[in-house]
Amino acid sequence: MKKFITYLILSIGAIVFVYPFFWMLSASVAPESEISKLVLLPNSPSLNNYSQVIDKIPIFRALCNSLLVSSIITIGVLLFSSMIGYALSYLEFKGKNLLFYIIVFTMTLPFQITLIPQYILVVKFGMVDSYLGLIVPYLISGLGIIIFRQYFKTIPIDMIDAARIDGCGEFRILFTILWPNAVPAIITVAILTFMGSWNEVLWPIIVIRKEELMTMPQLVTLFAVGGRAESQLGVKLAAAAMLALPIVVAYSFFQKYFIQSMASSGMKN
Amino acid sequence: MKKTKLTPYLMILPYVIFFITFISFPVIFSFILMFHKWNIIAPMQFIGLSNFYHLFHDSLFFKSLLNTLIFLIVHIPLQIIIALFFAVMLNQKIRFIGFFRAAYFLPVIVSGVVVTILWQQLYGFESGMLNRFLSAFGIAKVGWLEDSNLAMMSIAIMATWKNVGLYIILFLAGLQTVPNYLYEAADLEGATSWQKFRYITLPMINPTVFMVVILSTIGGFSLFIEPYVMTGGGPLNSTLSAVLYIYKQGFFFYHMGYASTLGFFFAGIILVVIVIQKKFVERDA
Numbered sequence: 266m267k268k269f270i271t272y273l274i275l276s277i278g279a280i281v282f283v284y285p286f287f288w289m290l291s292a293s294v295a296p297e298s299e300i301s302k303l304v305l306l307p308n309s310p311s312l313n314n315y316s317q318v319i320d321k322i323p324i325f326r327a328l329c330n331s332l333l334v335s336s337i338i339t340i341g342v343l344l345f346s347s348m349i350g351y352a353l354s355y356l357e358f359k360g361k362n363l364l365f366y367i368i369v370f371t372m373t374l375p376f377q378i379t380l381i382p383q384y385i386l387v388v389k390f391g392m393v394d395s396y397l398g399l400i401v402p403y404l405i406s407g408l409g410i411i412i413f414r415q416y417f418k419t420i421p422i423d424m425i426d427a428a429r430i431d432g433c434g435e436f437r438i439l440f441t442i443l444w445p446n447a448v449p450a451i452i453t454v455a456i457l458t459f460m461g462s463w464n465e466v467l468w469p470i471i472v473i474r475k476e477e478l479m480t481m482p483q484l485v486t487l488f489a490v491g492g493r494a495e496s497q498l499g500v501k502l503a504a505a506a507m508l509a510l511p512i513v514v515a516y517s518f519f520q521k522y523f524i525q526s527m528a529s530s531g532m533k534n
Numbered sequence: 535m536k537k538t539k540l541t542p543y544l545m546i547l548p549y550v551i552f553f554i555t556f557i558s559f560p561v562i563f564s565f566i567l568m569f570h571k572w573n574i575i576a577p578m579q580f581i582g583l584s585n586f587y588h589l590f591h592d593s594l595f596f597k598s599l600l601n602t603l604i605f606l607i608v609h610i611p612l613q614i615i616i617a618l619f620f621a622v623m624l625n626q627k628i629r630f631i632g633f634f635r636a637a638y639f640l641p642v643i644v645s646g647v648v649v650t651i652l653w654q655q656l657y658g659f660e661s662g663m664l665n666r667f668l669s670a671f672g673i674a675k676v677g678w679l680e681d682s683n684l685a686m687m688s689i690a691i692m693a694t695w696k697n698v699g700l701y702i703i704l705f706l707a708g709l710q711t712v713p714n715y716l717y718e719a720a721d722l723e724g725a726t727s728w729q730k731f732r733y734i735t736l737p738m739i740n741p742t743v744f745m746v747v748i749l750s751t752i753g754g755f756s757l758f759i760e761p762y763v764m765t766g767g768g769p770l771n772s773t774l775s776a777v778l779y780i781y782k783q784g785f786f787f788y789h790m791g792y793a794s795t796l797g798f799f800f801a802g803i804i805l806v807v808i809v810i811q812k813k814f815v816e817r818d819a
Contacts, residue, residue: 268628271623271626271628272628274623275620275623275624275628275634278620278623278634278637278638279633279634279637279638281695282637282638282640282641282695282699283637283640285652285653285656285663286640286641286644286652288663289648289652289655292655300655300661301660301661302661345548345549348545348546348548349545349546349548349549351545352542352545352546356541356542356545357542358542358543358546364546364549367553368549371553371557373805374557374561374801375752375755375800375801375804375805376756377755377756377776377777377780377796377797377798377800377801377804378560378561378564378797378798378801379556379557379560379561379564379797380777380780380784380797381564381567381780381784381790381793381794381797382559382560382561382563382564382567382794383556383560384784384785385563385574385790386555386556386559386560386563388574402556404548404552405548405549405552405556410549434541435541435542435545436541436545460643463645464645464646464647466645466646466647466758466759467758467759467777467781471781471785482645482647485647485648485651486647486759486762486763489647489651489763490762490763490766498655501651501655502651502652502655504651505647505648505651505652506648508645508647508648509644509645509648512643512644512645513640513643513644516640516643520636520639523639523643524635524636524639524703527639527642527643527700527703528700528703528704528707
């Protein structure tokens with residue numbers, strides 16, 4: 266009996282977290298008149314709302330922009346974080362401890378302070394309305410550096426010493442010997458970075474004004490807030506569903522990694 | 535051998551450049567801006583302490599602080615109670631645990647934009663899912679986003695729904711670190727379930743509680759997209775959040791100096807609040 270109640274409560278919980286998404290999908294294929302009564306499935310489903318979204322806003326262009334920006338940021342963060350994490354773990358240089366404290370301190374700095382001056386910087390660099398404006402400020406991640414540094418500590422130093430004796434340069438050691446042995450750290454940093462930049466909205470809203478350069482969350486936001494959805498619920502929900510789809514598909518394949526990565530980032534904060 | 539000495543500096547160079555350009559310069563520049571009036575286009579104009587004077591007489595600044603406080607008062611306890619409840623439920627020998635975890639975690643990975651657009655419909659006054667549900671039980675409709683006394687609370691509930699999955703996982707991990715012999719010893723002493731929870735479980739997961747409190751506090755001061763999409767800060771500025779106010783001052787009115795002042799003060803308040811919370815949580819353990 267106690268077991269039954271546990272399962273009942275857990276199932277109600279699952280419904281509370283999943284049903285709204287199901288409703289969103291269902292409402293996005295429903296005619297406008299049915300949405301206000303919709304509970305499970307619409308009587309006459311159609312893709313009309315989706316075709317309206319595609320007609321009204323360059324949603325596929327925005328999808329490509331988001332993919333491009335998030336991918337470049339993720340690759341950059343992986344390269345730079347692993348490099349700096351490597352230097353902090355295996356190399357000796359002046360100011361090493363100072364650098365580490367600066368990285369940790371910087372991570373605790375609230376972004377409210379830097380938001381305005383970073384925007385001004387981007388204006389002065391002429392990076393407003395460009396991919397660079399979206400990418401450059403995100404290429405370094407303190408959290409990424411810390412994750413790599415932690416992970417490198419678990420790799421035996423003998424491996425590196427052996428490679429050094431064989432005459433391997435430090436960059437080669439990092440990318441050909443350590444990278445294949447640091448897959449969990451790479452996955453964690455990649456998921457956190459990609460998800461973070463994929464879901465970022467405030468910065469794109471500030472930096473990008475040209476519609477053809479907008480990222481997907483930005484375009485959908487402005488579509489929902491501005492008048493172009495003509496207050497049609499179905500169309501807004503279709504746009505939201507299209508925005509949710511890529512990350513939900515990725516989540517369904519790599520669910521375990523998503524949960525692990527997010528949980529470990531929480532721990533480190 | 536000169537090459538090996540250079541390599542470390544080469545490797546950290548990207549960070550140094552980044553730190554100078556995107557962290558230290560902005561912080562210093564933001565500090566200077568606090569004493570100036572500037573709309574980016576015209577030359578900067580030194581105005582001394584005017585921005586501070588304005589801030590202390592700005593009812594919208596205090597309104598946004600109050601709104602954030604309301605958000606935190608609803609959000610933090612709700613988050614801890616719900617997350618802890620489901621974590622305790624999951625911390626048993628049950629089947630489909632992977633399925634339940636995945637389901638609770640789904641809103642965490644989805645963009646805040648999606649969640650906000652979705653909840654705007656759920657909160658709808660006439661035909662929103664929540665009011666239809668209440669009506670079915672004969673309860674009067676609630677103005678979730680229309681009532682200025684409720685709107686911020688509604689946003690806090692939505693934020694809890696979005697984030698709580700992460701904290702369920704963190705609490706579950708925390709619960710699994712509590713060694714079993716402590717409970718066995720308590721059983722021998724004849725402790726009740728509540729006593730075991732209060733005197734064994736709670737102190738052991740205190741670090742996790744602290745983390746939830748801090749992350750939720752930072753989240754509260756970082757609210758932007760939720761009020762931006764749902765309410766635009768209204769009704770009657772009741773959902774004007776800290777970042778939304780910085781955004782409005784900076785990118786709507788182009789008051790760069792004043793927006794920087796707001797940024798500095800909000801950041802300072804966040805750090806002070808976190809220090810107080812740390813003292814409070816540690817004393818409570």
